[in-house]
Amino acid sequence: MKYGKKVWMNGRLVPFKNANVHVLTHALHYSTAVFEGIRCYNTSNGSAIFRLQEHVDRFFNSAKLYSMKIKYSKKKISDAIIKTVKASGLKECYIRPIAYCGVGAVGLTPPLNNIDVAIACWEWKMGESKAGKFSGAKCKISNWIRIDSRSQPMESKAAANYSNAALARVDALKSGYDEAIMLNYEGKIAEGSAENIFIVKDARIKTPPLESGVLAGITRDSIIQIIKENGGRVIETNLEKKDLFSAEEVFMTGTAAEVKSVTHIDKKRIGNGKPGNITQTLQKSFKDVSMGNDERFLSWLTYL
Ligand SMILES: Cc1ncc(COP(=O)(O)O)c(C=O)c1O
Incomplete structure (x- = not known):
């Protein structure tokens, strides 16, 4: 993996090898990040950074839901993200801002007045999303049931959500x-371990509503807006397992996965077992948008 040369830590760019935390960092023990x-x-x-503003907004909202106070303004964090990418030596990358409870308490009670912030980036390799891009993923x-907001605020993109996701993955x-x-506690379709999910049936595109306990994915929102701008619509409705199996197409969306085709679920073929036309069209549309080739969505890009 090729990492960015510098990591932003609490206001300073430090060389990659010096971007370390203490073993008693609270987040390491209690997932307070x-x-x-x-x-x-x-x-x-x-x-160009894709939907920077929306990501920064979600970052602050995630922290707020856990009463974590980020000691920097949104503008400062946006600027720091840009600075980190500029200093990385990379033209294209995945960026990871993280806010976490640092050293200061060695028990469960989080040191909420001691929130550290770091921003790192690395070269993105398609890796595990490759299948979804080309032949189609097998899911x-x-x-493991997707935990929901009765247990912890799932609207927050919190480290604490990801032990559940990692078990499933x-x-x-x-x-x-x-x-x-993953299904939710009502037995409805929730999402992938790190992606939102959509189905296509009878020329209708459907996705579970946010109330089904899914992360408000920024790629999910981008795809909904792209479809709308192109004259279509996405129906947000609860989906059951049978809706997946009878769908003509299933695809997933996420920052890492972008638009990923799902061609098999539990060894059953979806549609003809090949990436569907609508999925492929959306993959292309998303690529055009993220690469700045669709003027209608240029405001989603922050050029460095
Ligand atoms: C659980 C979960 N759902 C959905 C998504 C997709 O969200 P986004 O499109 O904002 O990356 C992610 C990715 O971070 C995720 O972890």
Whole structure:
């Protein structure tokens, strides 16, 4: 993995190898951290960060839901993200801002007045999203239930959400699949371990509503807006397992995955078992938008 040369830590850019935390960092023990995943694309007009404002807004909201006070303004964090990418030596990358409870308490009570912030970035390799991009991903409906907001604020992109997601992901990989699909406690479809999910049936595109306990994905929102701008619409409605199996197409969205085709679920073929036309069209549209080739969405890009 090629990492950015510098990491922004509490207001300073430090060399990658010096971006370390103490073993008694509270977040390491109690998952008291919130973070973001953002992409910077190497467009024909230079490197551009995708939907920076929305990611920074979600970052602050995630922290607020855990009573974590970030001691920097949104503007300062946006500028720091740009600075980190500029100092990285990378033209295209994945960016990870993280706010976490640092050293200061060695028990459960989080040191909420001691929130550290760091921003790192690294070269994005398609890795596990490759299948979804080309041949289509094979997914397993997980036995792990997506925890919901009765247990912790799932609207927050918090580290604490990801042990549940990682259990589902690891179980899917160990069973020979590419990704997990998680149900909520009502038995409805929630999301993938790190992606939102959509289906296409009878020319209708549907996705579970945010109330089903899914992360308000920024790619999900981008896809909904792209479809709308192109004259279509997405129906936000609860979906059941049978809706997945009878769909003509299933796809997932996420910052890492972008638009990922799902061609098999629990060993059953979805549609004809190949990436569908609507999915492929959306993959292309999303690429055009993120690479600055669709003028209607240029405001989503922050050029460095
Ligand atoms: C649980 C979960 N759902 C959905 C998403 C997709 O969100 P976004 O499109 O903002 O990356 C992610 C990715 O971070 C995620 O972790």
